[in-house]
């Protein structure tokens with residue numbers, strides 16, 4: 438069961454369900470469309486989304502195939518008011534890459550990979566988050582920019598899991614490598630993050646998931662990079678990351694936690710305008 442967010446033809450937005458056949462239906466109650474995650478929460482009124490979801494999807498009319506809706510420019514990122522946070526150096530591949538890019542701070546990445554406390558940083562406010570098919574940003578003051586394809590956990594305000602999604606933690610590697618204190622500039626800027634297209638609902642958060650992540654980058658129609666990884670290679674458990682995120686920190690609108698990257702293009706690769714990044 439998957440949820441996305443779609444622009445209504447008459448204006449406004451509704452959450453929508455994506456069926457196994459990739460057909461999209463609005464989520465609806467007798468009172469009308471479910472226009473936001475906050476509205477969904479009110480409708481649920483303490484009930485589990487899994488219990489009510491099929492009925493809500495039944496009430497809504499079919500809009501069309503996911504690909505058609507995306508082509509019409511009506512598919513939005515699935516979040517609305519949630520902040521995006523991200524964990525870092527959670528895979529050995531990421532640790533090695535950061536050590537290669539940094540002359541001044543290589544050892545801190547080794548330390549954080551081994552430490553009990555994970556690296557968790559603020560990634561994006563909703564207005565910096567792009568949806569599937571929208572343009573991500575490349576910093577004009579950076580020469581080395583990469584996508585970071587990551588599994589992300591969608592959490593409710595009490596940090597209970599709602600589902601999983603895809604996050605592209607787009608990053609500037611030369612700014613990050615120059616000085617670790619520049620991390621917020623390497624990570625957080627206009628269009629620095631892409632999320633979606635959907636949230637795959639999840640009843641409980643397991644310690645580990647075995648999900649294949651694939652990333653392809655195309656330039657002028659040709660593949661210039663392809664990489665794959667499996668979330669089973671994650672050093673930390675998912676509940677461990679969530680628990681550190683929630684320490685002395687509250688999320689009234691819910692939150693998205695991206696879990697780090699394991700796919701790193703070669704060091705001579707940088708994103709160029711018009712590159713297409715596909716993450717599965």
Ligand code: DO4
Pocket residue numbers: 523524525526527528531535556585606613696697698699
């Ligand atoms: O420490 C820098 C960021 C790490 C990161 O974003 C990742 O490992 O995915």
Ligand code: MG
Pocket residue numbers: 523524525585587606697698
């Ligand atoms: Mg990352």
